[in-house]
Amino acid sequence: MKWTKRIHKTTITALSATLIMVSGWSAPVTSVHAAPAPATCGTGDHGLLQALQNKHSGDVSTPLSFSDVQFLNGNTGRAAGNGFMIGTSDGGCHFQEIYQGQWSFKQFDFPDNVHGFALASVEEGQAQYLIGTSNGGSEWKRLSNNAVSFERMNFFDSKKGFAYERAATFYTKDGGLSWSKISTPPNTRGAYFSDRNTGWAVVIVPGSGYRVMKTTDGGGTWSLSLKAAFAEPEFGQISAKGDQVAVVLYGGTGMSQTSYSLYESANRGKSWNRVIAQETAGGGPAPGSGKAEFNKGPAAGKPGNLQLVGNSTSFLVGFSPAAEKVAVGRSYNGGKQWTNLPELAGYDGVISFTSNKEGWLAIRELDYSSLYVTKDGGASWERRFSLKVMTQ
Structure with missing residues (x-):
């Protein structure tokens, strides 16, 4: 499928549904004709997030950049940063905007392609909350009115997961609504x-x-x-x-x-x-x-x-x-x-590998924040998406 460069807010939910279907859905066979050749993978910023990027222009302290990346398999994955989340269902050949709004993501975790959890704040340096989504990431809500001191979290399914402070560990069995200390x-x-x-x-x-x-x-x-x-x-x-x-x-x-x-x-x-x-x-x-x-x-x-x-x-x-x-x-x-x-x-990086060969790397550079993909276990990398870090 070839995604357009940008979508309006009214179609964000449709995108999430598209992402949701990728991993397990297949269309009924209606023709015996050969499938078209896959599109060539693109590079660059694909025209996404331009308005948000312009908003951060001149902001040296918080330029638009990736803070986390996670792929569920070789094709389907997401990357997020300060006020945005993007996704792909074809291994990074095309990316699309999933979310743009108030939440700046520090870390996120999708145990499946529908349910997701994130540690996020409204502004850099402000209180951090645990937020959740049940539609692939297009909409997020606080799972508690109270800020959390978690440094990271890991969910095994839509209900069960762990969250970690440096000195303490917590467990939830109701999707992050309540936690018990271990x-x-x-x-x-x-x-x-x-x-x-x-x-x-x-x-x-x-x-x-x-x-x-x-x-x-x-x-x-x-x-x-x-x-x-x-x-x-x-x-x-x-x-x-x-x-x-x-x-x-x-x-x-x-x-x-x-x-x-x-x-x-x-x-x-x-x-x-x-x-x-x-x-x-x-x-x-x-x-x-x-x-x-x-x-x-x-x-x-x-x-x-x-x-x-x-x-x-x-x-x-x-x-x-x-x-x-x-x-x-x-x-x-x-x-x-x-x-x-x-x-x-x-000068900074986060990895997400789905196999011993396939993996993704989000890098912060002086001029760009970029996503790279490898098919040979990190021996070589190909840039698939970049955001220009505008500091002037």
């Missing part, structure tokens, strides 16, 4: 639950280092899985999928540099491999000890979001603001081997 160990500074029973927590022990703890009874009891020595532990991010677990432990930050270590386990935390130990002049030593596969992460910069795909594949985005570089690193065997992939221009 018991995590004292001094937790990062957690992840792969289901209601199985969870992981990054715990700091002041003056000693990090502990990675595991629960199999929904937070009732916790057991030690990993120790990593570090003088001044701060926080970590962790993810789990099947037998695979990966954790990024943060060291110090200085001179636009962050030291960190990436550990991975292929057997649910029974044993760990230190994959990356990045030491920097500004951030100091990396947490942990022992040999690491690599002493530099992707772009030799700060770690971004971590994602596990399939049974043994992991991706980590890294960015170096001072060097203006963004790159992705990956492992195809549970962290036993690691590859830092080619760099792109930029």
Whole structure:
């Protein structure tokens, strides 16, 4: 299907319905003629969001840019930022406006192509709310009148999901209308639950280092899985999928540099491999000890979001603001081997992979905020959509 460059508000709902149908709908066969050849994928901004882009012209503090991207499969996905959301149903060959309005998106999550949840604020720096949609993203409403302190959230379906503060974890079974706090160990500074029973927590022990703890009874009891020595532990991010677990432990930050270590386990935390130990002049030593596969992460910069795909594949985005570089690193065997992939221009990035080959990367550059696609696991990237950052 070829989408027009812009749509009016009256057709936004129709777009959402189109997106909703893509993943599972097929038209009845009415002709024996061969289907037309697929349209060539475009690049550039496609003429979308021009009015909103002009509104941000000259606003150096909040130029129009992407803050998050999520694809459900190789064809269907969304990207959003300050006051907008766009989507595609043909792998980025064409994009269309889904939403334009008051909400500035920090993070969003669609467990299916109809229901979505987001952490968003009305203005940058203002109170953040959990909002929801039931029509693909064209309309959003607050799920509570109270602001939330969640840093991120993850929904498994339209009802059940988890939300995380740095020191606390919450669970909902009614689509975010109410939340119950899950018991995590004292001094937790990062957690992840792969289901209601199985969870992981990054715990700091002041003056000693990090502990990675595991629960199999929904937070009732916790057991030690990993120790990593570090003088001044701060926080970590962790993810789990099947037998695979990966954790990024943060060291110090200085001179636009962050030291960190990436550990991975292929057997649910029974044993760990230190994959990356990045030491920097500004951030100091990396947490942990022992040999690491690599002493530099992707772009030799700060770690971004971590994602596990399939049974043994992991991706980590890294960015170096001072060097203006963004790159992705990956492992195809549970962290036993690691590859830092080619760099792109930029100073920040977010990834969304749907398989060990197909993925998307949203980058903030000095002059553009862009979406890139890869079909070879990050070895090469093609720009599919750009917003000109107007600062003059």
